Amino acid sequence: MNFAFGHRNTLPVYLDEEERDGLRAAGEFNSQLLDFLRPHIKEGVTTNEINALAHQYTLDHGHVPACLGYRGYPKSLCTSVNDCVCHGIPDDRPLQSGDMVNVDCTTVVDGWYGDSSETFLIGDVSDEARRVTQAAFDSLWLAIRTIEPYSSVLEIGLAIARFARDQGLGVVENFQGHGIGRMFHQDPGIPHFPVKKSRKDILVPGVCFTIEPMLNLGSAHTKGPLSDGWTVLTADGSLSAQFEHQILMTELGPEVLTLTKNGPQEGHKF
Ligand code: MF3
Ligand code: CO
Ligand code: CO
Numbered sequence: 001m002n003f004a005f006g007h008r009n010t011l012p013v014y015l016d017e018e019e020r021d022g023l024r025a026a027g028e029f030n031s032q033l034l035d036f037l038r039p040h041i042k043e044g045v046t047t048n049e050i051n052a053l054a055h056q057y058t059l060d061h062g063h064v065p066a067c068l069g070y071r072g073y074p075k076s077l078c079t080s081v082n083d084c085v086c087h088g089i090p091d092d093r094p095l096q097s098g099d100m101v102n103v104d105c106t107t108v109v110d111g112w113y114g115d116s117s118e119t120f121l122i123g124d125v126s127d128e129a130r131r132v133t134q135a136a137f138d139s140l141w142l143a144i145r146t147i148e149p150y151s152s153v154l155e156i157g158l159a160i161a162r163f164a165r166d167q168g169l170g171v172v173e174n175f176q177g178h179g180i181g182r183m184f185h186q187d188p189g190i191p192h193f194p195v196k197k198s199r200k201d202i203l204v205p206g207v208c209f210t211i212e213p214m215l216n217l218g219s220a221h222t223k224g225p226l227s228d229g230w231t232v233l234t235a236d237g238s239l240s241a242q243f244e245h246q247i248l249m250t251e252l253g254p255e256v257l258t259l260t261k262n263g264p265q266e267g268h269k270f
Contacts, residue, residue, distance in 0.1 A: 013179065013181050013182075013186065013206075013207070013208075014204055014205070014206035014207055015181065015206045015207075015208060015248075016206070019181075020206070020208075020248060020250075022109075022110060022111070022112040023112045023113075023114075023180075023181060023208050023246075023248060023257060024248070024257055025109050025110065025112065026107065026108070026109040026110075026112035026113055026114035026257075027114045027116070027246050027248075027257025027258045028114075028257070028258075029061065029063060029107055029109045029114055030105055030106070030107050030109075030114030030115065030116050030246070030258055031114075031116060031258045031259060031260045031261070031263075032261075033054060033057055033058060033105050033107060034103070034105055034116060034117075034118060034258075034260050034263060035260050035261050035262045035263065036053070036054075036057050037050055037053060037054055037057075037103060037105075038120075038260075038262055038263065040053055041095070041101065041103060041120045041122075042095065042122060042123075043094070043095055043096060043097050043122055043123050044094050044095065045094060045095055046090075046091070046092050046093060046094050046095070047079035047081070047088070047090035047091055047093070047095070047101070048090045048091055048092050050077070050079060050090060050103065051075045051076055051077055051079070051090035054076050054077045054105060055068070055076040058076065058107050063107050063108060063109050064107065064108040065077070065106075065107060065108075066106035066107055066108050066113055066115070066184055067106050070184065072229065073087075073089075073230060074089060075089055075090045077090070077103060077104060077105045077106070078090075078102070078103075078104040078117075078230075079101055079102070079103055079104075080101065080102040080104070080240070080242070081093075081095070081099055081100070081101045082099060082100060082101075082239055082240075083233050083234045083237050083238060083239060083240060084102075084231060084232065084233055084240065085172055085175070085214050085216070085222050085224075085232045085233060085234055085240045085242070086102070086104070086172075086175055086214060086232050086242060087225065087230040087231060087232050088102075088230075088231055089228055089230055089231060095122045096122065096123070097122055097123025097124050097125075098122065098123060098124060098125055098126065098129070099122040099123075099125075100119055100120065100121050100122065100125060100129045100133060100239060100241060101119065101120050101122065102117055102118065102119045102120075102241065102242045102243075103117060103118060103120060104116075104117035104242075104244060105117065106184065111182055112181065112182060113180050113181065113182070113183065113184050114246060114257070114258065115180055115184070115210050115244065115246050115258075116210075116244050116245055116246055116258035117212065117242060117243060117244040118243055118244075118260075118263055118264070119133050119136060119137075119241045119242055119243060121133060121270060128217055128239065129239055129241075130270050131167075131217075132169060132215055132216070132217045132239055132240070132241045133241040133270050134269070134270045135163070135164055135167055135169055135215050135241070136213055136214070136215045136241035136242055136243050137241075137243050137264060137268065137270070138163070139159070139160045139163045139164055139192075139213045139215065140160075140211055140212075140213055140243045140244075140245060141266050141267075142159050142160065142163055143155075143156045143159045143160050143192075143211050143213070144211065144245065144247065144254055144256060144266075146159040147203055147249070147253075147254055148203075148253055148254070149203065149204070149205050149249060149250070149251060149252075149253065150202055150203065150204065151202070151203045152198060152199050152200070152201060152202055152203070153188050153189075153190055153191075153198035153199075153201035153202075153203065154194060154195070154196075154198040154199045154201075156177075156190055156191075156192070156198075156211060157190075157191045157192055157193045157194040157195060157198055158194050160192045160193070160211075160213050161192065161193040161194060164213070164215050169215045169216060169217065170215065170216035170217070170218055170219045170220030170221070170234075170238075171192055171193050171213065171214075171215060171216075171220050172192070172213075172214035172215070172216060172220055172222060172240070173191070173192075173193055173220055174222050174232070175212075175214060175222075175232070176189050176190050176191045176192060176212075177189070177190030177191075177192070177209060177210040177211045177212045177244070178190060178209060178210055179207065179208065179209045180208055180209060180210055180246060181208055187201075188201035188207070188209060189201075190209050190210065190211055190212075192211075192212075192213040192214070203249040203254075204249065205249055205250050205251045206248075206249070206250075207248075207249050208246065208247065208248045208249070208257070209246075209247060209249075210244055210245065210246050210247070211244070211245060211247060212242060212243070212244035212245075213242065213243070214240055214241070214242040215240065215241055215242070216234045216236075216238050216239070216240045217238040217239045217240070218234060218236040218237075218238030219234070219235055219236045219238065221234070221235035221236070222234060222235055223235045244258075245257075245258045245259075246258045
């Protein structure tokens, strides 16, 4: 999520039980889509082929690919390879052994948005690629386990940034998580580093949002979007990894709406 997109609700939306079920169904379908794509995300496959599979699977199930046409975005998902931080546009380059690729899917199910992503390691990757991927995954779960009803959003940024910076990794500041529901991006914004205003954003039961940390092996700075209008790279060319889950805060604690069946689960070692 780009800061520049802005949030269109001034207040976060608190959902009742029926609305929560709508969002649960969207999160579940989005994870099902990632599980469907999983075996195809391998050496020799182009990101355009992954895009086509996702597009068709979503339509076949009667749902809508949210990225396609979103602010003019040309494809049905984002594929961010190696030093691409986010919003990479699928193309005809086959994935190669040693690549890392974040696949970020968003779908609309009966008017509710589901949004989640994973970084996939292709073939034999460097220790450094594995390290930044592990850290991005662990930082997401650390943040999830840090929050409880009425936590402030600030706690998310504090947890992720402390964890990543201790490992010498850059925490991207130009893009953040976001509230989500009947809109793709809404309040509250979820920065992955401490921002003072987040202290006032309280995770009241019924709020739904994403956490989607982007960690860089080098500097946190980004460049772009490129002339395609979307692609964002690390400023120094270093590798970047990201994971995203969609989370509903309930009276009992955070509920992760986008758990996959076959993907890396909490505690996974890459
Ligand atoms: N899925 C991204 C997010 O996590 C947003 C992608 S917008 C697109 O917020 F237009 F690039 F698809
Ligand atoms: Co998102
Ligand atoms: Co996303």
